[in-house]
Amino acid sequence: MQTPKHILAQNNVSPSLTSTINTVLNASKEIALLLQKGAMSGVLGSAEQENVQGETQKKLDVISNDLLKDMLSECPHVAGIASEEEDLPVPANADGEFLVIFDPLDGSSNIDINVTVGTIFSILPSNGNDASQEATYLQSGRNQVCAGYVLYGPSTLLVMTTGQGVDVFTLDPISKEFVLTEAQSKITPSTKEFAINMSNQRFWAEPIQNYVADMLQGEEGPLEKRYNMRWVAAMVADVHRIINRGGIFMYPWDKREPNKPGKLRLMYEGNPMAMLVEQAGGIASNSEMNILDIQPELIHQRVPVILGSKHEVEVALSYYN
Structure with a gap:
């Protein structure tokens, strides 16, 4: 059984980046559990407020954002955080190596009808710059050291890359671990x-x-x-x-x-x-x-x-x- 930790080690990903990715995944497991409980956990419906985009937030938008923000702030390797739900970037740890950028709950308009949603994340190097400044985050996508999403559907899936191909993992509901289910996924070049x-x-x-x-x-x-x-x-x-x-x-x-x-x-x-x-x-x-x-x-x-x-x-x- 191969987990993200095993694949990251095989790809010689640094312990600090591995720890940062693992923090995102731990938050996503909490979000998955809340989604599975649905109305029983009181997370459905509107939060009766708007995000920076002028869009009405769902309760779980706010909860997911806070989960990721709080858990990443406690990770010593994270210098700063930027969320689609936040007006401005949030500085975390001055000595952190990475900036984590995320959409906490993509497709949140689907929550109340029990249709697939997901968490999208991107990790950039901080390069020792001030993580309270927006300019620090304005790097091209080529600078990403990791990108991925967690898909909350009939099963919870992690699709991730650190620049060495795309791997797909499935969350085992018993062990609570993401398990590799498709290595080096490829998109067919021609479809209908x-x-x-x-x-x-x-x-x-x-x-x-x-x-x-x-x-x-x-x-x-x-x-x-x-x-x-x-x-x-x-x-x-x-x-x-x-x-x-x-x-x-x-x-x-x-x-x-x-x-x-x-x-x-x-x-x-x-x-x-x-x-x-x-x-x-x-x-x-x-x-x-x-x-x-x-x-x-x-x-x-x-x-x-x-x-x-x-x-x-x-x-x-x-x-x-």
């Missing part, structure tokens, strides 16, 4: 599935309009195959499907709010998912460049996202050219 929020179609830019229209023509269209659409409304679930069986996920720029280039956040969702997808053989782009090469300007910066199977993303990007 796409994920996009079709309700926004009228707001998309012309290239995405044309690409999706061609997919919908099926075998008779220029792409010459029949596509199925899948949409869970939780990035973590849609990306997990792609890592399992391929496909393309898109949350492109749209003209509803032109000053916000996309709905998803670069630091909390775009970068960690891009690292996982690239490590699994796929591509992640904002339509103009690889997401991992973007130099962030704001901690809550938004980014258009087109990611997934290599061939499918290349075809989508060709519509922009």
Whole structure:
């Protein structure tokens, strides 16, 4: 039985990074337990407050955020924390080596209907800089030393990379340990599935309009195959499907709010998912460049996202050219 600790040791990951990752995983186990209890634990429903994004928070958004923040603050290797639910970064330990960035509960609108949600995390080096300053966190995705997500579904899964491929672990409900269930997962390069929020179609830019229209023509269209659409409304679930069986996920720029280039956040969702997808053989782009090469300007910066199977993303990007 191989756990994340065993795989990290095999990959020569430092004890300090291993400890930091383990802290994230311990918090995720607590979140998984609360989700399993559901209404019995009193975590469902709205917290009747908004986060920095102006979105109404669920009770479990707040609880998950506090769990991660409190446990990471106690880890001596963590210099600072940034959460999608927090206005500003939170400094932790002055001597810490790492910055941990996370979306505590992606897809939280699904909580009350018992549909899959997840925790997304990204770990960056602190480089000895002041972790109370936003500028310290504004590093490109290439600097990530670890990225992953914990998927809370029929089983609780951990999908993680430290830059040496993508491994999938399943939480054993008896031992309470994550156990390796798929080593070096790879995304198939060509598929027949796409994920996009079709309700926004009228707001998309012309290239995405044309690409999706061609997919919908099926075998008779220029792409010459029949596509199925899948949409869970939780990035973590849609990306997990792609890592399992391929496909393309898109949350492109749209003209509803032109000053916000996309709905998803670069630091909390775009970068960690891009690292996982690239490590699994796929591509992640904002339509103009690889997401991992973007130099962030704001901690809550938004980014258009087109990611997934290599061939499918290349075809989508060709519509922009």
